[in-house]
Amino acid sequence: MKRTAQLERKTKETQIKVRLSVDGRGKADVDTGIPFLDHMLTLFAVHGFMDLELKASGDIDVDHHHTIEDIGICFGSALAQAIGDRAGIKRFGDATVPMDESLARVVLDLSNRPFISYNVEPKRSSTGTFDIDLLGEFFRAVSVHSGMNLHVDLLRGQDPHHISEAIFKAFARALDMACSIDSRLKGAIPSTKGVL
Secondary structure, X not given: OOOEEEEEEEOOOEEEEEEEEOXXXXXXXXXXXXXXXHHHHHHHHHHHOOEEEEEEEEOOOOOOHHHHHHHHHHHHHHHHHHHOOOOOEOOEEEEEEEEXXXXXXXXXXXXXXXXXXXXXXXXOOEEOOEEHHHHHHHHHHHHHHHXXXXXXEEEEOOOHHHHHHHHHHHHHHHHHHHHOEOHHHOOOOOOOOOOO
16 A cells, blocks of 8 residues: 655645655655755655655745745645554654754654644754744644644754754654554554544
């Protein structure tokens, strides 16, 4: 069974197309109109072993907020569609990843009950023209639309670019772990309730 999803979202502010394969090889074809976000999503695909095609256009002349949030909505929705009823998955994932002086931890549960705790407070939030504070909006949208309990913690870090990379790589590794199939479950739902 291939765990893939493809969807499109059009609003007055953004137009987004996404194709996601959970059981990929880390291939990325990303063009959001925001080069720094392209870099982060490519890192995610490579380190999470997921194939991601994403094309987006939005009102980035206003600011990046709408585009980033809507990409999170689309990514979260595609993830939920790809993993379906979540039968057989490990469900939980965690990773702590360094990037030079930065260290980020991501812990998640594909519980179908969205919650986010995003504890990232850098001393500087701008890298080039990009404000990494907006990444919180991306992860919030992913959490809500995928049904993910998501905890993101910056343990240490100075450089906003390094902080962002550590977070996306940790998210990728944690999500890869949570989505992976546990043969011991034999296709069962990983919950005492029998449903997620």
